[in-house]
Amino acid sequence: MTANPSQFLASAYQQSRKDLTAYVTRMVVRPAVAEELVQEAALRLLESAHPPIDPTGVRAWLFRVATNLAIDHLRSHRTWRENMLLDTRERATKDAAFVAESRLLRGSPEMSAIAREHLAVCFSCTLRNLPPEHAAALLLAEVHGFTVAEAAEILGATFGQTKGWIQAARTKLREKYEATCALITKQGVCYQCVELGKFFNAREEDPLVGTRRDLDARLSILSEHRDDALGPWHRLMMRMVDDLLTWPD
Numbered sequence: 001m002t003a004n005p006s007q008f009l010a011s012a013y014q015q016s017r018k019d020l021t022a023y024v025t026r027m028v029v030r031p032a033v034a035e036e037l038v039q040e041a042a043l044r045l046l047e048s049a050h051p052p053i054d055p056t057g058v059r060a061w062l063f064r065v066a067t068n069l070a071i072d073h074l075r076s077h078r079t080w081r082e083n084m085l086l087d088t089r090e091r092a093t094k095d096a097a098f099v100a101e102s103r104l105l106r107g108s109p110e111m112s113a114i115a116r117e118h119l120a121v122c123f124s125c126t127l128r129n130l131p132p133e134h135a136a137a138l139l140l141a142e143v144h145g146f147t148v149a150e151a152a153e154i155l156g157a158t159f160g161q162t163k164g165w166i167q168a169a170r171t172k173l174r175e176k177y178e179a180t181c182a183l184i185t186k187q188g189v190c191y192q193c194v195e196l197g198k199f200f201n202a203r204e205e206d207p208l209v210g211t212r213r214d215l216d217a218r219l220s221i222l223s224e225h226r227d228d229a230l231g232p233w234h235r236l237m238m239r240m241v242d243d244l245l246t247w248p249d
Contacts, residue, residue, distance in 0.1 A: 009051055012058035013042050017226040019063050026222075027070040027081075027122045027135060030238055037073065041066040063140065064154045071132040077194070081244070085125050086242050089192060093131055101236055106200050110231050115197040115205035116221060121234055123218055126176050130169055133157070137165040138173075143222045165238050174215050183208050200233070 017038065025034035044050060052058045057115060083085055092098050105111055127135045140151035141162070152162035177184055182191040183206060197205025211217035221239050230238070 005051065006046060009058065009162070010044055012052075012055045013045060013056055013062065016062055016199075017042075018058040018229070019059075019144060020066055020230065022227055023063065023139055024066050024070050026127065026139055026143070027067075027126045027132070027229070028073055029128050030242065031120075031235060032238075032242075033073065034070075036115065037066055037069045040069055060146075060150065060154060063144070063146070064156075067136050067140075067154055071136065073133040077245075080128050082129050082245065084128070084241060085122060086190060087244060088237060091240055091244065095240070098236065099241065102199070102233060106235050107202075108117065108200075111200040111233065114200050114231070114233065115193040116207040117228070117231055117234060118183075118193045118196050119207040119218060120222055120225070121230070121237075122181075122190070123173075123222060126173060129171075129176070130172055131165075134165040134169040134172075137162050139170040141166055142219045143226055145223075145226075170215060177215065177218075183194070184213050196233075 011070060020041070021038050024037050025031050028034050028037070028072065044065055045058065045062060048061075052061045092102075128137070136155060137151055137157075140146045141148050146154065148163055148166070149159055151166075152159050155162060155165075157165075180190050182231055183193060193207050194204055197203060208217055211220075
């Protein structure tokens with residue numbers, strides 16, 4: 001650590017901020033909530049009496065604290081719907097203001113990767129239906145670059161528990177995608193990734209093209225783009241998700 005601990009911690013936090021924010025957003029789905037939790041983790045870091053002394057330690061420390069905050073949030077907010085994306089799509093198509101705002105984004109550079117971005121959002125929404133420890137274990141070990149042992153330490157669990165949580169998460173996700181995702185079966189109920197590509201870019205965009213179309217293909221895409229923030233359209237969509245959670249009927 002440098003002679004100025006606060007400066008070092010602030011710098012180390014900035015190095016991990018994008019990765020951390022993307023991780024927490026995938027945990028809680030809602031970007032505004034994720035940003036609040038990340039800011040709380042940063043504040044606790046700066047106020048810690050015994051902070052880590054190197055950037056790697058700071059990153060692990062932040063992920064541990066942010067994970068605990070995210071899990072606490074998820075446990076106290078149990079209004080999530082299993083088919084939230086489908087419910088949001090139904091609400092969105094009936095909302096004239098939302099459709100108008102969406103049309104303004106057509107053909108814009110921000111929409112160039114809308115199908116891939118939606119795959120990531122879909123993953124987060126699907127993950128949201130799992131026990132939070134299972135979701136965290138999977139993200140830490142298979143998206144955000146931690147080993148299973150490191151993920152276990154972050155989660156305060158044993159290696160065996162963490163490995164079991166990862167396997168349980170993989171099983172549930174595979175079952176869910178095989179039942180609902182038309183990118184896999186061509187008969188599922190959800191084909192939103194391709195629909196959005198057609199709407200915004202006037203072309204069919206399949207984010208899984210050239211892959212085995214399995215869970216590992218999705219995890220690979222998430223890992224490759226793990227620092228990516230949500231684009232403008234998905235932030236609009238998340239406002240509608242907030243409305244659905246506040247007024248579920």
